Amino acid sequence: MNDSTLYLVKLGEISLKGLNRDFFEKRLKNNIKHKLKGYRTQVSKQKGRIFFEISNDCPKEIIERTFSTTFGVVGYSRCLRCEKDMEQIKETARLLIEDAPFSSGKGSFKSISKRADKQFPFTSYDIDCELGGVVLDTYPEMHVDVKNPDMIITCEIRDKAYLYISAKPGPGGLPVSTAGKGMLLLSGGIDSPVAAYRMAQRGLKMECIYFHAYPYTSELALEKVKTLTSLLAPYLQGTRLHVVPFTEAQLWIKQHSPEDETTLMFRACMMKVANKLSLQQEGLCIVTGEAMSQVASQTLESLSFTDSMSDQVVMRPLVGMDKQEIMDLAKKIGTYETSILPYEDCCVIFSPRHPLVRPDKKTVTEHYHAMGIEALLDEAVTNTEVFDFGPDGQQRF
Amino acid sequence: MACMYELRYFDNAATTVMSESSLRTYQEVASAYIGNPSALHQKGLEAKAYLQQNRARVASLLQIGEGQLIFTSGATEANAIVLESLIWRQQKGHVILSAIEHPSVSEFARLLKHLGWSVSFLNAPGGFIRCEDLQKALTKQTRLVSLMLVNNVVGSIQDIRSLVRTVREFEKQAGGRHIHFHTDATQALGKIRFSLSELGVDSAAFSAHKFHGPRGVGMLYNANPALENLSRAGDQEGGLRGGTENLAGIAAMTTALEEAYASLDRNLGQVGEINAYLRERLGSFTILSPSQSCSPYILNLSVKPLPSEVFTRMLYDRGFCVSSGSACSNNAKQKGEGVLTAMHYHSELAKSSLRLSFSNDTTLSDAEALADAIISLYQEHA
Numbered sequence: 001m002n003d004s005t006l007y008l009v010k011l012g013e014i015s016l017k018g019l020n021r022d023f024f025e026k027r028l029k030n031n032i033k034h035k036l037k038g039y040r041t042q043v044s045k046q047k048g049r050i051f052f053e054i055s056n057d058c059p060k061e062i063i064e065r066t067f068s069t070t071f072g073v074v075g076y077s078r079c080l081r082c083e084k085d086m087e088q089i090k091e092t093a094r095l096l097i098e099d100a101p102f103s104s105g106k107g108s109f110k111s112i113s114k115r116a117d118k119q120f121p122f123t124s125y126d127i128d129c130e131l132g133g134v135v136l137d138t139y140p141e142m143h144v145d146v147k148n149p150d151m152i153i154t155c156e157i158r159d160k161a162y163l164y165i166s167a168k169p170g171p172g173g174l175p176v177s178t179a180g181k182g183m184l185l186l187s188g189g190i191d192s193p194v195a196a197y198r199m200a201q202r203g204l205k206m207e208c209i210y211f212h213a214y215p216y217t218s219e220l221a222l223e224k225v226k227t228l229t230s231l232l233a234p235y236l237q238g239t240r241l242h243v244v245p246f247t248e249a250q251l252w253i254k255q256h257s258p259e260d261e262t263t264l265m266f267r268a269c270m271m272k273v274a275n276k277l278s279l280q281q282e283g284l285c286i287v288t289g290e291a292m293s294q295v296a297s298q299t300l301e302s303l304s305f306t307d308s309m310s311d312q313v314v315m316r317p318l319v320g321m322d323k324q325e326i327m328d329l330a331k332k333i334g335t336y337e338t339s340i341l342p343y344e345d346c347c348v349i350f351s352p353r354h355p356l357v358r359p360d361k362k363t364v365t366e367h368y369h370a371m372g373i374e375a376l377l378d379e380a381v382t383n384t385e386v387f388d389f390g391p392d393g394q395q396r397f
Numbered sequence: 398m399a400c401m402y403e404l405r406y407f408d409n410a411a412t413t414v415m416s417e418s419s420l421r422t423y424q425e426v427a428s429a430y431i432g433n434p435s436a437l438h439q440k441g442l443e444a445k446a447y448l449q450q451n452r453a454r455v456a457s458l459l460q461i462g463e464g465q466l467i468f469t470s471g472a473t474e475a476n477a478i479v480l481e482s483l484i485w486r487q488q489k490g491h492v493i494l495s496a497i498e499h500p501s502v503s504e505f506a507r508l509l510k511h512l513g514w515s516v517s518f519l520n521a522p523g524g525f526i527r528c529e530d531l532q533k534a535l536t537k538q539t540r541l542v543s544l545m546l547v548n549n550v551v552g553s554i555q556d557i558r559s560l561v562r563t564v565r566e567f568e569k570q571a572g573g574r575h576i577h578f579h580t581d582a583t584q585a586l587g588k589i590r591f592s593l594s595e596l597g598v599d600s601a602a603f604s605a606h607k608f609h610g611p612r613g614v615g616m617l618y619n620a621n622p623a624l625e626n627l628s629r630a631g632d633q634e635g636g637l638r639g640g641t642e643n644l645a646g647i648a649a650m651t652t653a654l655e656e657a658y659a660s661l662d663r664n665l666g667q668v669g670e671i672n673a674y675l676r677e678r679l680g681s682f683t684i685l686s687p688s689q690s691c692s693p694y695i696l697n698l699s700v701k702p703l704p705s706e707v708f709t710r711m712l713y714d715r716g717f718c719v720s721s722g723s724a725c726s727n728n729a730k731q732k733g734e735g736v737l738t739a740m741h742y743h744s745e746l747a748k749s750s751l752r753l754s755f756s757n758d759t760t761l762s763d764a765e766a767l768a769d770a771i772i773s774l775y776q777e778h779a
Contacts, residue, residue, distance in 0.1 A: 214710070215707050215710035215711045215714065216707050218706065218710060219710075347704060347707055348704055348748075349702060349703065349704060349707070
């Protein structure tokens with residue numbers, strides 16, 4: 001392919017798969033191609049690597065965003081390819097180190113060589129030495145440090161010789177969709193986007209559900225959730241946001257349940273609605289950002305009650321995490337700043353002053369059924385609005 | 398959410414709609430006076446003369462000297478010029494503010510404290526700052542007192558004259574050192590009658606867009622020759638406010654102010670009727686605006702237990718723009734709430750407060766529709 005740049009993608013856990021490895025690799029390849037839609041790409045798979053030749057009219061930022069947000073990518077780098085001939089390899093290395101970070105001409109480096117093709121007449125050590133020589137000839141001020149190098153030049157001998165410098169880390173994990181599909185309860189807080197990231201990292205495809213109680217929660221709160229969805233969309237390979245009108249249900253709960261149980265009843269109803277939507281969308285699980293004992297509705301007793309309201313398995317990837325850990329991850333994936341915007345996801349008039357912390361499952365289950373809210377929940381599902389977000393994070397109309 | 402109803406505007410304390418004649422003046426002056434008032438050519442001289450003519454017209458309305466009138470970008474800047482002038486002082490003194498001030502005044506407390514000044518806040522039980530509280534707070538180190546004329550949240554009119562007298566009496570006892578008395582009169586100008594010389598303040602801040610003038614223009618009245626702006630610039634506005642004058646804005650403000658003064662009593666009567674009508678129709682709610690010494694342009698009431706933010710959205714969906722005192726939030730102290738707490742209102746009232754504010758554009762039928770909406774929404778949801 002002319003006028004294109006070669007990229008090498010390193011695979012981690014996928015390489016350990018046995019007979020179904022092809023399934024994971026294909027999915028990863030398709031996920032990446034999906035994000036590069038509109039630009040010419042050519043893909044070739046090799047053991048532990050996938051090579052992408054991407055047309056040069058594709059902007060660098062799109063390529064960066066694609067590799068850094070696609071689960072299954074452990075590392076990636078721009079890469080040069082040449083014949084398996086030492087002179088050509090050295091010439092290619094000279095070209096490669098004209099770029100950053102080598103171009104600064106200062107600091108320490110290391111060369112790493114790998115031979116998948118053992119027929120190649122030089123050993124890995126021989127290649128390392130030759131590459132080191134090239135670097136030192138070009139930049140006499142640089143020095144070798146094999147323990148803590150500032151930068152690395154790598155040469156892999158396969159069907160051809162592949163050279164690259166300092167591969168960037170990808171998000172790791174397994175390609176989205178390899179695990180199936182689930183529904184994420186997205187609140188607008190810090191936790192649920194992190195839960196989505198964690199599950200997507202294990203290959204789960206997700207659609208998001210937000211419960212909107214206008215006018216008790218503001219349009220700004222909904223806008224915030226849309227922003228969060230768009231930030232998550234690249235990690236989820238695109239997603240949809242289901243906005244469930246929840247005002248009627250909340251008012252019904254407020255009128256028909258004991259005050260200290262209202263939060264639990266909200267959670268129970270959210271589970272019910274999520275199950276209905278999941279069934280519609282052919283999902284197999286519900287994902288929440290709950291962490292053990294973080295708030296009253298997340299004690300063991302409360303979780304056990306809300307869990308029993310779901311027919312589908314409920315995934316709580318943050319259940320054992322510390323709040324600080326969750327916040328750190330939220331900052332890393334870029335959702336933290338949006339999550340902390342001050343638009344409450346539940347109005348104060350629906351929050352009991354002293355919520356029930358350790359509910360008796362049998363009693364609250366009876367109370368739930370006595371409310372007679374199912375018809376209202378069905379209506380909420382019928383009136384749910386759907387917003388579509390592409391893998392580039394843009395809302396699609 | 399799109400509004401399906403006819404829009405009715407009850408948020409005139411936030412900003413008013415620019416009057417037609419003010420807008421016309423703006424357009425005419427912006428295209429006719431092309432010169433910079435500081436320029437020496439004919440166009441500059443024309444602009445300068447026109448600027449001075451506007452200054453004279455406004456000064457005569459306010460019954461102050463022309464040299465005491467500084468055009469600014471608004472009341473926020475006018476307040477800032479006075480408060481920032483303290484930063485020039487070598488010795489760190491003491492400042493008295495009320496706890497019901499607009500943020501453009503109260504937020505300076507943080508900066509001043511950071512710089513080593515001490516700041517006292519006066520509460521205003523029931524909406525009014527009390528002379529005895531001011532008297533207790535005054536010290537020999539007090540350099541500035543800043544108390545607003547009309548409160549923007551409930552409309553209470555402070556007895557600035559007595560408060561100034563309290564300060565002047567203290568000055569005499571304490572050896573004669575002058576204490577600067579500033580008042581933020583943003584919600585008063587063009588709405589209620591007052592005389593700066595009778596109030597006896599050293600400075601006062603005003604904003605054009607509260608009386609149907611343009612945004613981005615305001616004024617500082619200053620009778621204290623020692624006042625010095627923190628920011629350095631050209632010597633426009635007597636050196637107190639540098640930068641090329643916003644001539645079109647200033648002229649449009651003059652027009653709006655002349656209009657407001659010409660119809661002040663008539664407007665006061667009309668708005669007073671609307672206020673009285675709403676007080677009666679909404680009598681079952683707790684009215685947070687005082688019944689005496691209160692600007693009729695502002696009426697604050699509580700829709701307890703509904704959070705003000707929620708009620709504001711409900712009203713907007715019926716076509717009414719009103720202001721919420723605070724946000725629907727358990728922890729975040731939002732605008733207005735702190736002010737109402739300083740007036741010794743219970744936090745439940747503060748969290749559910751609704752500010753209705755009027756102008757001469759407000760009609761009685763608008764007010765009737767608003768009262769109907771508030772009552773029916775309240776019955777439906779509370």
